[in-house]
Amino acid sequence: MAMKRKVGLVFPKERMNQPVVCDISRRFDLSYNILRAKIDVGMVGKMIMEIEGDRDVTERAVNYLRDGGIIVIPMPESAVVNREKCVDCGACTGVCPTGALSLSPAGELLLDNEQCVLCDACRPACPMRAITTQHDLSFD
Numbered sequence: 001m002a003m004k005r006k007v008g009l010v011f012p013k014e015r016m017n018q019p020v021v022c023d024i025s026r027r028f029d030l031s032y033n034i035l036r037a038k039i040d041v042g043m044v045g046k047m048i049m050e051i052e053g054d055r056d057v058t059e060r061a062v063n064y065l066r067d068g069g070i071i072v073i074p075m076p077e078s079a080v081v082n083r084e085k086c087v088d089c090g091a092c093t094g095v096c097p098t099g100a101l102s103l104s105p106a107g108e109l110l111l112d113n114e115q116c117v118l119c120d121a122c123r124p125a126c127p128m129r130a131i132t133t134q135h136d137l138s139f140d
């Protein structure tokens with residue numbers, strides 16, 4: 001059964017010019033979507049990518065990336081809202097670029113995991129520090 005999986009990738013500079021990421025859609029029966037990337041010419045590159053395909057196929061693709069010298073970092077499905085801290089103020093919904101965060105008609109914060117691209121914009125926007133993105137891939 002097809003599934004979606006988010007992974008973080010770190011490219012050592014000696015791997016920057018190799019088309020390993022494009023290769024995975026040619027070599028494996030899957031599709032991918034680049035959610036976030038920061039690649040400086042001649043330096044380390046970073047990327048968050050969503051892969052969609054059968055579980056075993058996505059696993060083989062991830063191993064292919066690792067074998068190609070790319071560091072693969074597991075990613076959560078989405079940002080996480082601590083409901084005990086959240087006061088449903090809506091501040092985070094204004095900065096979320098994908099509409100993953102919204103307020104229900106009753107005024108309760110909703111998070112659509114599928115829409116989240118792990119951009120991290122919501123975390124600093126929350127006055128209650130109620131949001132975490134729980135991954136170790138910094139784009140600063």
Ligand code: SF4
Binds near residue numbers: 115117
């Ligand atoms: S991490 Fe980005 S996409 Fe995900 S909920 Fe926060 S602002 Fe929206």
Ligand code: SF4
Binds near residue numbers: 091092129131
């Ligand atoms: S900004 Fe923080 S407190 Fe306000 S709705 Fe979002 S998560 Fe809740």
